[in-house]
Amino acid sequence: MQKTAEVVIVGGGVAGCSVAYHLAKRGCKNVVLLERSELTSGSTWHAAGNTHVLQDNANLSKLHYYTVRLYPQLEEETGQSCGIHPVGGIYLASTPERHDQIRIQASKAKYLGLDFQTISLEDVHEMNPLLNLDGIISAMFEHNELHIDPSGVTNAYAAGARMNGVKIHRNTPVTATTQQPNGGWLVETPEGRIETKYLVNCAGLWGREVGKLAGINLPLMPMEHQYFVSESIPEIEALGREIPLIHDNDGEYYMRQEGKGLLVGAYELGGLHWAVDGTPLDFGHELLPNDLDRVLDNVVRAMDRMPCLETAGIKRIVNGPMIWTPDLMPLVGEVSQLTNYFVIGGLIPGFSIGGGLGLMMAEWILDGQPSLDIWPIDVARFGDWVTHDYVLDTTADNYQTRFRLFFPYEERTAGRPLRTRPAYEHQKDNGAMFGAQFGWEVPMWFAPEGMPPVENFSFRRTESFGPVGDECRTIRSSVGLLDTSAYAKFIVKGPRAAEWLDGLTTNTLPRHRRMSLAPMVHLRGGVVADFTVARLEDDEFLLIGAGVAENAHLRWFRKNGFSSGVDVTSMSVDWVGMSISGPNSRALLSDLTGEDFSN
Template identity: 45%
Template structure:
């Protein structure tokens, strides 16, 4: 065993071996993998081995496509047969909702670079004679789906890595991880100790144990999962050398692929079964399975077999019940772990043979280059926070498992693990008929149901039952005054004698003077966006920063990495401060009735922040607007938030004040063409392409990403963020639908919705710059149908911005 390596990868499954290979591919060969038993021991060896590129998240879809392309590369490099079967795959729909969903996905796949087809019943039957298509409406077909041999694929990664100089230590168990004090780690094993500059936790079923060694609780839980191998089926045997495609039939709750002369049949039972809740036994065997529990999957099999009668008639050759790990949302947990320098998570990769190559690439890029080449926030370990307790993880992961085949609507929030967190206004808002969603574990009001309506939003691909209630909220804000619970916004403090200098180096904007507010792009060294923050300077050495609530760990990790060790301290104040926004033309009159401070147009100008008393409550108040209406953002100590809210409601009676929620906020920001994180802004975009370059202070001597931003300024990006008015009847764009001009796809949607003040649908998206010379002739795909669209050269609502400046 070496005494020192640059990276020690713990875990010899497909993910760990892929990371090892990619480290060597990017030039780091002084690396080692440590496996407690044999390669693939744990979950990889008993996986079904299926792969597909389809995913609703574009970053994950890109990595899955990369993984599929990679198999032939590692097979050629290593000489190890990966057992690749490129059979194609069918995703079958037997309900109208599922068919609408697949049609919408088919349109999005053009944006993601995936070549899929929509097939009718006869075409499905020709590809898979086993299907009873009596009630089938259609299917989505992807030629680039199939399966590999799990052992062969894992060993191909490992062999290619070894050939490039990597070390692999089998039958070597890590028993402790100790920081050296030099930024590196002592990896203590039962065969000796090795010092590693970086440690990657790819330990699969034992990832929780590897996390506990460094004092972290990774939000993971192993779940039991069944699949069956059937006896030979005459209809399959009759195919000869032809091979059936992968089958995913979510309405029948079954997935299948051919296995020799029979079929591999898998289900996700409704009663999900967490395994080894207290911890995975260290002596769990290399090829050990769990006892089968056929009674748990019987109902699902009956439903699935009705669609595949030939499979129902076959005998069962083998039953596999093996554990694999789930995060609460089913996506992997990868990336650097905040507060634990040079410790990386690469676990919870449920679909290891679809995602393992992409995960390996991303981790290697992140370690070596400082960031991955694709936006993978949907996989980032930083998407969860302290609210993700063990009980929460078990509830949420079990729910995800049990609903693996349930159609997930874009406006749907599942109930498990809720409420995990509530703010000080929750009870009051609930009594006022609030319908809640959740962000970063915190309940947030989506809209307020009207009297006589059930306070539940019905999931839908089209405009939901919330439409009229949201319209009423927007109208109330436009004509009078509305109050928004903004507690879910992230709120940070950076303070200290070097706070101004440190932030000037981290943020791309010009630093605000005392009492002023600025919009602050946060860039990586490559010029890609890392955040869209609002920065307020309350005094010489103190700044408040505001951003998306679900990025708290993500942003905290970034500031930890970039702030100096002394002179500037970062604090997350999100739970310490309550946020309330007063919005609308009567907001000033209402606020003035509660304070002696001058909040007039002249006394409190836009982009100003002040400390004032509102009623009995000391508050930080800023004037800026996400809605296009006159807005005062108010932040107070959390334990005074309810007092302030009650005072506002009482005073607001004279102004017919109305609560409004996130849905109304989204409608209004679309009408103003204002982007938000994870939609218009993400790691995939730059300041120049997103329009945030208007807030970049290029004249500063130095800030993170300056060189890349200057380069983009001199050579503009090929695409630019734009806003469209869309002729749509009962549905709106949601994201990643194509934008067409004639026969050419010129861009894609990032977000969409209905603009209640302007009376039409709106979509924002990235469009080729040369197409922006035209105003008309555009179309936007909505639920698979092209709808006429018109490019807007100014915000749809109040283009002059007079109402917000009033």
């Protein structure tokens, strides 16, 4: 085995192989992929191979589309079959809310230039005459959806990577990773050591264990997940063609044709965690004991929709572990606390988005940042505030609501409250409706006296509309108090502080005892942070930015070297904050303090 590499990737599942492929395609030759066992030895080999491409977030949709469109190209380049079935996907709406959601998605698709269209129920019947359409209000068709062979896809990425110079070592577990003084990594295996500049943790089910080798706790938790494949069904055989994927999300199941039968998977209520304290190192090509009774309710809903399933025998049941994050989205990108350490973890739709993530990771490593804003999946959105219990509560909740419809601004409640400020109880007593930001409970709006502090989220106006309007008008015309405690706060000081900040932010730094707004921008000019900068002393500054992005700020600080002559300290936990705003704020402060606040 070679002694040095530019990039070492840990893990040969779909994520690791996609990263290897994309790095190699970008011309990064000295890439090594280390796989503990055989390729696909984690969740990858037993996946159902479905895709569902249109997402609420436009950039994530782009990554999903990129992925499904890559498969034919991958086959052509490598000669390795991906087992593509380009059948498209039917989305069914059986509630007015779901109807709204897919209409919104259709508009978004138009703006993204994608093919996601309303179809009539007659069209649905034509595409799949075996569907029971009772209770269905509307339907959409997504032309690009397909299902694939998970091993075929992973091996195709691996083949493409090898063709472009990547060295793949199977049966080579990574046993230690140590950050080097030069910012690189020393990677140890039973076959020898490799010095590398960049390290990428794509260890999937073992993402936690590989993270711990570098001293980090990744918020990940495996859950059991089951699907089954039926025996051949005469009605399907008689169709003589393959039916599209069926997305009946209100039923919390997924269904597609497999051979001449059906494949049905379920996200049941009360799903089970697996290997809570750590994934066994000797687990690999096994499955977990199956228990279809657990998913019976979901399966009954699937049978109602496809009555031909009712009498079908079961050919194969798969119960395999997949690893989840506290918010259902994967952990992707450069880890803030370390240098040159990247991760793709907690990947649920690996075959829908795996190609796009490989592309983003290659760009991040080689260009210093990805070409798309992928904040919803950025690993920096979590911090060391995440507790074991929080991960357990949130992953259990995410699992059983995998396909539930979540509305804009809807706040999940699992695992909360986790971090509260001293004013929390007082705010609660005064009708505050809270949201969670970087683990902190933050008042979003206050229900006025006589109004219950409840918000029924919707695509339409909710209870918050009136009170939020009143709050805005009060501040516009008079004065109001905003809790800014959840903002990120940094003290930057030292002889080089002004010079360093000047290079990092776009605005001129404020004079002594003055404040200004100063966006911190990345390489292409996009905003990393929109800071309020206060100059406390000539060589000391207070920076206030978005609380959720604290780790992203720190990552950018680290990348832009604050080594000698600059000291950065986060005060986000230690300090609370209040903002008094509006034309009467000076008068209020004068009343409260007896001081003169006029200009």
